[in-house]
Amino acid sequence: MSGGSPTVGGGYMRQRYSQGYFSSGDDLEDDACSRICTESPSFPTTRTWVEIVENFLWISSALFIIYYGDRHYNFIYILWHDNRIRRIPLYVGMFAVGLNSLFFLYTSTLAWGIRKSSEKWEISSAAALPFVTVNGLVSFCLFVYALWPIWSFLTLPLVFTLFMACMVIFPYLVLGTFKPQADMLRTD
16 A cells, blocks of 8 residues: 554554655555556456367267267167157156246346346355256256166166266357447446
């Protein structure tokens, strides 16, 4: 800090508008509230080659699972026609995944209506986060239980790989992006 007058407690009290106030230009706190924010904090747009390779491996392994299935039929055909699958847990798991998708869409559209960036995800997703997490774990367990008769112990990595591929693809399916508000004055 730059200058100030001593107080009774031994600290200094800053007197911004007094004549004794002196700033050498190194005080970054002086006009931070009135400065135009030129850069908005956002996710990095460039990815490292390790992230690209990881994403490619998740997506390619999920496509391999979907295309080859159980070596005789593809995964989609097995889901529709195989009698070894336990249907009720499969359908309840699909319903749970659909419910999670609806929660994600609802919270993301709710975040569009909130103006302050600090409140976007605190309000919209904080209340739904425990429910979405438990719902996701229950759907994972239901999928494993439903598909266990076909792939047995390989069902765990199979379902996890499909989940990770969905998590890699999901950010690219966003309907729109938040626009940076560079022309607004900061009020913090």
